[in-house]
Amino acid sequence: MLQAAEFYDRKHKQAGRWNGPIGAIGIEVLKVLLNRFADWKTGRLDPAIDTICDKLRRSRAAVVRALARLKAHGFLDWVRRTEPTDNAGAAGPQVRQITNAYGFDISRLPKAAAAWMRKVLGNAPPPDCEAARREAHLAETEAMLAGVSAEQQARFIAGDDALGDALAAMGRALDTSASSRKGQNPGDGE
CATH class of the missing domain: 1.10.10.10 (Winged helix-like DNA-binding domain superfamily/Winged helix DNA-binding domain)
Structure with missing residues (x-):
């Protein structure tokens, strides 16, 4: 600087x-x-x-x-x-610079x-505080995405354009087909 x-x-x-x-x-x-x-x-x-x-x-x-x-x-x-x-009751602002x-x-x-x-x-690598902030943001995003459907994940990642629509449709299909897992993977005990 x-x-x-x-x-x-x-x-x-x-x-x-x-x-x-x-x-x-x-x-x-x-x-x-x-x-x-x-x-x-x-x-x-x-x-x-x-x-x-x-x-x-x-x-x-x-x-x-x-x-x-x-x-x-x-x-x-x-x-x-x-x-x-501590100027209680005095006129004007009660702060000092x-x-x-x-x-x-x-x-x-x-x-x-x-x-x-x-x-x-x-x-140059980012400062430690920026690296920690990025790491925390990534962890929060991953935790948020783990709790939503595949359709919502696709919409979050791709946005609201045509690609987002296509990926959201694929996510919706995954969500509906994955809801009934019985018989999809023989030998998984279900």
């Missing part, structure tokens, strides 16, 4: 300008988020802006502008979070940066 941001910043830097669209401080902010604050085991990334400022020894205004540039160019996103306060939760959404990257990442990463 950091290398893609550096590539994007260099590629889109205009002649005679000091920085590209992300800027040197934007690259520093992204680097510290990725290397110092991201907990890659839990996915947690929620440092306070003042903590980022202290780590980089940059002003709050510079860090806030850098975060905004990173968000505008698709390299970073965040969710503003709040928590309830806490640190933002930051995240990276590769689908929001600019095309040039996304292409660069695909080129560098190639066919």
